[in-house]
Amino acid sequence: MIERKLDLVVVGGGAAGLAAAIAAKEEEIDSVLILERNEELGGILPQCIHTGFGLHYFKENLTGPEYIARFVQKVHKLGIEYKVETMVLDLNQRREILAVNSSEGLMRLRADAVVLGMGCRERSRGALHIPGTRPAGIFTAGTAQRLMDIEGYVPGARVLILGSGDVGLIMARRFAMERVEVMGVVEVMPFPGGLPRNLQCLKDFAIPIFLRHAATFIHGSDRVEAVTISKLDDSRRPILGEKRTIECDTLIVSAGLIPENELSKKACIELDPRTGGPVVDENMETSVQGIFACGNVVYVHDLVDHVTRDGEIAGRNASKGILGQLRPLERRISLFPGGNMRYIVPQIISGKQPLTLYSRVFRPAFNIDITVGRNVTVHKHFAKPAELVTINLTAERLKDLEKEEEITVSMNA
Amino acid sequence: MKTSVLIIGAGIIGTAIARELSRYTVKVALIEKETDVAFGGPTKANTAIIHAGYDDRLGTLSAQLCQRGNGLWSKLASELNIPFKRIGSLVIAFQGEQKRVLKDLLERGERNGVQGLKIIEDQELFEMEPNLNKDAVAGLYAPTAGVVSPYEAAIALAENARANGVSIYFGTKTTGLTVRSNEVKAVRTSNGRIYTRYVVNAAGLFADEISSLAGIDEFQIIPRKGEYVIYDKDLGGMVNHVLFPVPTPISKGITVTPTVDSNIIAGPTAQDVQNKNDFTTTLDGLEEVLDGAHKLVPRLSSRRDAIIASFTGLRPQPTTDDFIIKPYQKPHGFINVAGMKSPGLTSAPAIAKMVVGILKEEGLTLHKRDGFSASRAPIVHPLRDFHPAKTEEAIENNPLYGHVVCRCECATEAEIVEAIRRGATTLDGVKYRTRAGMGRCQGGFCAPHVIRIISRELGVPVQEVTKRGGDSRVLPFPAKHFLVGDER
Numbered sequence: 001m002i003e004r005k006l007d008l009v010v011v012g013g014g015a016a017g018l019a020a021a022i023a024a025k026e027e028e029i030d031s032v033l034i035l036e037r038n039e040e041l042g043g044i045l046p047q048c049i050h051t052g053f054g055l056h057y058f059k060e061n062l063t064g065p066e067y068i069a070r071f072v073q074k075v076h077k078l079g080i081e082y083k084v085e086t087m088v089l090d091l092n093q094r095r096e097i098l099a100v101n102s103s104e105g106l107m108r109l110r111a112d113a114v115v116l117g118m119g120c121r122e123r124s125r126g127a128l129h130i131p132g133t134r135p136a137g138i139f140t141a142g143t144a145q146r147l148m149d150i151e152g153y154v155p156g157a158r159v160l161i162l163g164s165g166d167v168g169l170i171m172a173r174r175f176a177m178e179r180v181e182v183m184g185v186v187e188v189m190p191f192p193g194g195l196p197r198n199l200q201c202l203k204d205f206a207i208p209i210f211l212r213h214a215a216t217f218i219h220g221s222d223r224v225e226a227v228t229i230s231k232l233d234d235s236r237r238p239i240l241g242e243k244r245t246i247e248c249d250t251l252i253v254s255a256g257l258i259p260e261n262e263l264s265k266k267a268c269i270e271l272d273p274r275t276g277g278p279v280v281d282e283n284m285e286t287s288v289q290g291i292f293a294c295g296n297v298v299y300v301h302d303l304v305d306h307v308t309r310d311g312e313i314a315g316r317n318a319s320k321g322i323l324g325q326l327r328p329l330e331r332r333i334s335l336f337p338g339g340n341m342r343y344i345v346p347q348i349i350s351g352k353q354p355l356t357l358y359s360r361v362f363r364p365a366f367n368i369d370i371t372v373g374r375n376v377t378v379h380k381h382f383a384k385p386a387e388l389v390t391i392n393l394t395a396e397r398l399k400d401l402e403k404e405e406e407i408t409v410s411m412n413a
Numbered sequence: 414m415k416t417s418v419l420i421i422g423a424g425i426i427g428t429a430i431a432r433e434l435s436r437y438t439v440k441v442a443l444i445e446k447e448t449d450v451a452f453g454g455p456t457k458a459n460t461a462i463i464h465a466g467y468d469d470r471l472g473t474l475s476a477q478l479c480q481r482g483n484g485l486w487s488k489l490a491s492e493l494n495i496p497f498k499r500i501g502s503l504v505i506a507f508q509g510e511q512k513r514v515l516k517d518l519l520e521r522g523e524r525n526g527v528q529g530l531k532i533i534e535d536q537e538l539f540e541m542e543p544n545l546n547k548d549a550v551a552g553l554y555a556p557t558a559g560v561v562s563p564y565e566a567a568i569a570l571a572e573n574a575r576a577n578g579v580s581i582y583f584g585t586k587t588t589g590l591t592v593r594s595n596e597v598k599a600v601r602t603s604n605g606r607i608y609t610r611y612v613v614n615a616a617g618l619f620a621d622e623i624s625s626l627a628g629i630d631e632f633q634i635i636p637r638k639g640e641y642v643i644y645d646k647d648l649g650g651m652v653n654h655v656l657f658p659v660p661t662p663i664s665k666g667i668t669v670t671p672t673v674d675s676n677i678i679a680g681p682t683a684q685d686v687q688n689k690n691d692f693t694t695t696l697d698g699l700e701e702v703l704d705g706a707h708k709l710v711p712r713l714s715s716r717r718d719a720i721i722a723s724f725t726g727l728r729p730q731p732t733t734d735d736f737i738i739k740p741y742q743k744p745h746g747f748i749n750v751a752g753m754k755s756p757g758l759t760s761a762p763a764i765a766k767m768v769v770g771i772l773k774e775e776g777l778t779l780h781k782r783d784g785f786s787a788s789r790a791p792i793v794h795p796l797r798d799f800h801p802a803k804t805e806e807a808i809e810n811n812p813l814y815g816h817v818v819c820r821c822e823c824a825t826e827a828e829i830v831e832a833i834r835r836g837a838t839t840l841d842g843v844k845y846r847t848r849a850g851m852g853r854c855q856g857g858f859c860a861p862h863v864i865r866i867i868s869r870e871l872g873v874p875v876q877e878v879t880k881r882g883g884d885s886r887v888l889p890f891p892a893k894h895f896l897v898g899d900e901r
Contacts, residue, residue: 001801009879011716037817037820040472058610085816087823089796089799089823098801100796100804100808100815101815101816101819102808102812102815102826103809103812103815104807104813104815105804105805105809105815106801106804106808106815111578119901121853121854121857122854122857124721124853124854124855124856125855126643126720126721126722126723126855127718127721127855129693129696129699129720129723131693131695131696131698132693132694133692133693133700134692135880135885136879136880136881137884139860140857141859142857142863143856143857143858145890147861148863148893150861151861151865151875152892152893153875153876153890153892153893154890154891154893155887155890156890163730178893199465213639214639217693220881221690221692222883222884222885223884223885223886223889235874236698260536265647268509277897332574349837375597408795
């Protein structure tokens with residue numbers, strides 16, 4: 001078995017992992033290795049052929065492949081080592097990694113620091129408990145996107161899409177552009193899940209959206225033949241009689257993303273049940289010293305630009321750790337969400353270092369005050385579940401923060 | 414085509430009979446209307462339990478065969494490398510009067526010849542099952558109960574039968590029976606006529622219809638629908654034994670059971686339906702399963718998020734309420750092996766032996782076959798089994814053992830290719846043999862890869878690859894022009 005000792009191993013060659021690896025290499029870390037299970041670097045971006053990437057990071061409007069190509073090129077330019085079609089099987093608290101691929105077999109790697117960037121997976125039909133048959137023709141949005149834009153197969157002729165998050169909306173447009181008949185987008189909530197700019201996807205192609213509806217039956221024995229959708233009451237239960245059956249041959253499930261933390265669990269890293277990802281401090285370090293995490297494995301982002309920034313923070317701090325320059329936080333303040341706030345990341349801050357907190361709300365709210373502890377208030381015009389809420393903790397605001405070990409970040413809508 | 418014995422139905426019963434007959438020099442054919450082993454229904458979707466045999470009514474065929482079948486599973490599983498664990502079962506009583514039912518079951522079990530039955534109470538019960546509902550007062554422990562992978566069992570039996578000379582034909586639907594002077598002469602199928610002296614009807618849900626073709630209308634098969642949910646492997650270890658509630662007259666109730674693959678399965682409901690193809694799940698069914706499961710293991714109620722799939726199985730419930738395993742004189746040569754409700758799976762190895770005995774009595778000459786091989790090599794999963802030395806060796810011999818295709822279940826390309834070599838032609842066929850697509854993402858990541866591997870290995874276009882045969886093509890639409898064929 002191959003045994004190697006490295007400075008840094010990055011698990012996952014998507015936007016987060018690449019940014020972390022590049023940041024570390026730029027901090028003069030010698031041996032950096034990226035492990036990617038897919039057949040190429042880039043994570044999900046090579047199949048996201050629409051634009052909208054890089055508006056913040058590059059101040060340019062790029063497609064997914066264009067955005068990630070810049071990082072892949074940098075990986076090549078900096079001579080960062082990477083392995084594709086390589087699966088990490090195990091990780092422990094001593095930062096020992098067991099990985100496998102077909103050309104080298106099993107390899108045991110030891111690293112001074114590890115950055116986790118495994119991303120997320122899609123919630124499947126099974127997890128949604130949609131009653132009915134189990135025919136061919138049910139795909140998650142990401143699978144459909146891969147089939148269409150990597151493999152070259154349009155997976156349906158008449159499709160219905162479940163979920164009006166960004167992914168669902170973009171896929172609705174993508175299908176329409178392939179001249180597929182998009183029968184509609186179904187959304188459980190009374191408001192669309194995606195960013196306003198992506199709602200335009202439906203308007204451009206006159207695709208109906210069924211708000212406050214859920215799929216309540218899948219029909220068809222061999223192939224999907226139709227899907228029944230029902231109107232929901234306030235407690236999200238189907239209203240008897242208020243249903244319609246929509247003929248289609250394909251159902252696209254775009255009902256949420258789940259951070260993929262199987263490896264984090266193996267390494268006994270503390271997870272936050274609110275995000276589904278590791279608890280991280282302001283350095284993006286997890287509860288296990290020397291293991292950092294970034295991107296969608298920590299919490300589901302809506303913009304890749306933020307994922308890249310996460311990755312850079314993780315990569316830089318991992319480098320500091322390797323060089324013995326990462327000092328433990330002077331104080332450890334745990335942040336907890338309150339009121340309309342779903343989660344707060346990072347979950348642990350020092351209170352010394354100015355930083356941005358990221359959060360998501362349960363319900364849309366307008367003209368709001370976000371309170372951090374008792375003394376700090378940040379005003380926002382609005383907050384929507386589709387968009388991350390950013391809370392800038394400037395040096396000035398940090399001065400007012402009380403000296404507690406636990407602080408609640410709350411929203412009074 | 415000509416054979417001596419024709420078995421209809423490649424579920425667990427048909428394949429077990431085929432394998433048992435393959436010990437002898439007789440010519441045997443097995444036909445199946447579906448595309449693959451165990452695709453018909455009951456075998457692929459059931460609770461996967463090898464029952465101890467305490468709850469079948471004394472004197473019934475099912476009581477006798479369940480008890481015998483249970484004893485045969487250890488040897489069968491080890492010969493054919495079928496995933497099987499004798500983990501034991503517990504029937505859980507909640508109030509004092511349910512405790513009386515446990516006693517009745519214990520007595521009945523002992524009369525049925527079940528070994529090791531014991532009533533467990535208090536502390537000991539919760540030591541065995543720390544997550545059991547604290548309101549439980551006692552449990553009937555049956556150490557001989559176990560769990561098995563039923564579709565892998567049927568696949569293993571079919572592979573071993575075929576290696577010992579049995580011919581298997583898929584996509585072959587029985588359409589009629591030719592009888593002359595009261596003797597079975599041939600079976601008419603969608604693929605032509607097969608001449609045979611004996612017909613063994615192991616057609617599962619459709620056994621009554623096949624029986625009617627022979628003019629035998631003495632029973633009907635009522636599909637008894639059972640809905641299930643499967644939990645993520647993350648929850649493995651939450652339950653250690655097969656957990657039953659106290660049974661009702663029509664069902665053993667909603668059980669919570671670890672599977673051989675370390676998932677947890679909960680179910681089934683029990684509802685008689687009309688349609689033999691009604692594999693739909695329902696909201697009511699889901700709620701009923703969850704209610705039952707939460708009653709036994711309350712901790713599951715906070716883990717609805719860990720449900721990775723739900724599905725429906727149909728038990729072939731006979732109107733006679735007992736297995737129907739017998740020969741007929743009108744026409745001679747026709748043997749029914751029907752009504753394989755629970756515990757059909759447990760009983761399968763014993764049923765196979767019984768059917769061989771019936772064939773002998775009906776005049777079939779059976780000579781032991783020289784060179785019969787009782788063993789069947791499994792598809793190995795060195796990576797999933799987390800065996801570093803075996804993984805290294807496997808990759809050295811075949812590098813594809815290092816290419817993980819299904820990340821959730823750690824199935825490699827080598828295993829998928831091997832599954833196809835052994836007869837898988839569909840996504841489900843690959844799934845049943847390798848578990849690719851059976852994990853928490855339910856094939857989201859691996860399905861495109863598996864489709865491509867099937868297409869490559871079988872030399873069929875991607876558009877022709879199906880989920881489970883028939884018209885279940887996954888990508889039946891024209892490929893996008895710019896990526897077709899050699900341009901890639």
